[in-house]
Amino acid sequence: MVKSSVLGYPRIGADREWKKALEAFWAGKLEESEFEQQLQEIRLNHLRKQQEKGIDLIPVNDFSYYDHILDTAAMFGIIPKRFSWEGGAVPLSVYYGVARGTKDAAASEMTKWFNTNYHYIVPELNGASPVVTENKPLTAYREAKEKLGIEGKPVIVGPLTFLKLSKGYSASEFDAWLNKLLPLYVQVLKELAAEGVQWVQIDEPILVTKVSDADVARLQTIYGTFAKEVPGLHIVLQTYFEAVDRYADIVALPVKGIGLDFVHGLQGNLESLRTLGFPADKVLGAGVIDGRGIWKASLRVKLALLEELAVLVPAEQLIVQSSSSLLHVPVSTERETKLAPELKGALAYADEKLVELVLLAKAVSAGSAEIAAELEACDRVLQALQDSEARNRSDVQEKVAELRVQQPQRSRPFAERYAAQQAKYQLPLFPTTTIGSFPQSAEVRKARQLWRKGEWNNEQYEAFIREQIDLWILLQEEIGIDVLVHGEFERTDMVEFFGEKLAGFAFTQYGWVQSYGSRCVKPPVIYGDVAFIGDMTVEETKYAQSRTGRPVKGMLTGPITIMNWSFVRDDISREQIAYQLAYALRQEVEALEEAGIGMIQVDEPAVREGLPLKEEEQAGYLAWAVKAFRITTCTVQDTTQIHTHMCYCEFHDMIDSIEAMDADVISIETSRSHGELIHSFELNTYKLGIGLGVYDIHSPRVPGVEEMTAMIERALRVLDPKLFWINPDCGLKTRGHAETVASLRNMVEATKLARDKHAALI
DSSP: OOEEEOSOOOSSOTTOHHHHHHHHHHTTOSOHHHHHHHHHHHHHHHHHHHHHHTOSBOEESOOOSSOHHHHHHHHTTOOOGGGOOOSSSOOHHHHHHHHHOOSSSOOOOEEESTTSSOEEEOOBOTTOOOOOOOOHHHHHHHHHHHHHOOOOEEEEEOHHHHHHTOBSSOGGGHHHHHHHHHHHHHHHHHHHHHHTOOEEEEEOGGGGSOOOHHHHHHHHHHHHHHHHHSTTOEEEEEOOSSOOSSHHHHHTSSOSEEEEESSTTHHHHHHHHHHHOOOTTSEEEEEEEOSSOOBOOOHHHHHHHHHHHHHHSOGGGEEEEESSOGGGSOSOSTTOOSSOHHHHTTBOOHHHHHHHHHHHHHHHHHOGGGGHHHHHHHHHHHHHHHTSGGGOOHHHHHHHHHHTTOOOOOSSOHHHHHHHHHHHHOOOSSOBBOOSBOOOOHHHHHHHHHHHTTSSOHHHHHHHHHHHHHHHHHHHHHHTOSBBOOBOTTOSOTTHHHHTTEEEEEOOSSOOEEEETTEEEOOOEEEEEEEEOSOSSHHHHHHHHHTOSSOBEEEEEOHHHHHHTSEEOSSSOHHHHHHHHHHHHHHHHHHHHHTTOOEEEEEOTTTGGGOOSSHHHHHHHHHHHHHHHHHHHTTSOTTSEEEEEEOSSOOTTOHHHHHHTOOSEEEEOOTTTTTTTHHHHHHSOOOSEEEEOOSOTTSSOOOOHHHHHHHHHHHHTTSOGGGEEBOOSSOOTTSOHHHHHHHHHHHHHHHHHHHHHHGGGO
16 A cells, blocks of 8 residues: 655644744743644644645654754754853753844854755854754654654654754864764664654755765765664655765665655656666655645646556555655645636645645555546646646747847946946945845834725825835935935835736735745745736835935846746746746836936845756756846946845855856845855955845844954955945845844944045055
């Protein structure tokens, strides 16, 4: 009998009740006991739902109070010393301090989880003395069994992946750290086995990246140790997001099962199975249902794939499962009542994917006739979307075909543009600016809600937005910012805002997913051909510019970020989608320039997020990502200064591509990684304008002048002072008014000190 399973379930809840509980607790509105009770109710509801849908192997310990990597670090007592943890179970005050920072301690670094839009907290190993503080997988297993009678499958991040994603040690210390952690993993697994746990899922997604000979030896040590110390435990070594590297070595490891991604790693993993076979003594976790996309699977295509796998692997040793955790998709389409029927019919969120898994497991076990009606219904809804007018715009398709063979570029090189722009704007040394958004206060959110509900008319809402623009233009001038922004008060989200104004997009009511911590986003759905309809940002930007003599930046989200932060159609390539977006956004850039806006920022924080995990595919992706940016910006005048912004990621391996985008000024997150990006510029010369963020906007703490000055001074050791800008790490939408003003005042004061110090040297 073929079993069904998932690798993880969304934490946030259908109504984002998880997010609301966290934020109420942080705000002091919930006592810790009440908070714990609410999270338990959410957690049990998620387990109950999977149980009722008929999933055979239900994951436990996939739930988190913030982030699963932080959970693993806390379980092993890996807490930075600056948080004054004194041992024992890690209290929530310390746990959330590491994630969010405290008054006296900066938060740990946050970065992307592989090539997704989820962010994890980077463990800091330096100075840590690992110990098992609490067996969290055991606690989760007991809860599921006692409360719901579920024989759960504990989920644990594997030691190789955990160490590879950590920081605070040198390469030569890797094996020493592995030797410290391995006994702790053994302790956790022994306690699970003693409790009667049958299956444990150990996640090693790092195995889909490049795996060295040394890593293979480490894997053999890790899983050989587990097999020796806990011989009766059924361990599934789980991979996802791509095809595994070193397939033959990995399937030879002494584990009970291997989990492979047959969606995003379909070609590579299937070829490995066909060529090298699969061990007769192991279970294959076949990840055939997309854990990252929202589209209904073609049940007929997936069943054909599973039937091929069943020839290679006996049916009783096959588990039909999601390709990755369902963390990356919304919860349920059930209440999506406002979507076009042909679109809603083609969608599958987490709950619908549970149904798909159970159907496929049933069909493989008992034959396709058992789900004949479901197969036919699936065919109908998928074809209806494919035949829709939205997916068949010849004007867009013809233009993209032209763009694919062109090589877009600005009319003059950067050095000449820089001289023209300096002559026009007369900016001081180390110009200051912000990244775009200002605090979205309760008042701003309430006004938007009143307008969306129809309780305010357009004139009332526009007047309110102008009041906010006026307030923050005056504040920026008074603080001493050189290049201003209008504040983006009319925008809920930097992607959603543009999608609402472009053809080819749809918007869900309940399509929320977790981005980081309690931050949830509702990605737009790109389901058709993307096209420009009319001006999107001109009115507010033009108004803001009319209120000041200082330059105001027009603020757009770039094509790659819109694509990577949306749920995109899967019937055409991502490159084609990027060019459709780029052409639409180019028309908005031209409209801003026509309206007299001379600085235009096209944000691309998600470029690296889309970087393929396989090194051999990265150059191709970066080439068309850079091209899409240049399509967007290449038609402006020499005096129009193009800015871009990137955040959250390790950029050391793509600095050449960043420079190839040919933006006049780029701002990049620096402070949350404690300035580590600066090291990249110590090794690589950057010849365009650049601002390295001098303070972390993800934490409520107000950084001091001295702290920002230190960041500025380190950057100036490796960057051309004439081209250096000073700015926060990212937009300030999520911060409060008082902390934002205080932080910006300190930033400007640090800038003044830097100008005084360096002016005579230039």
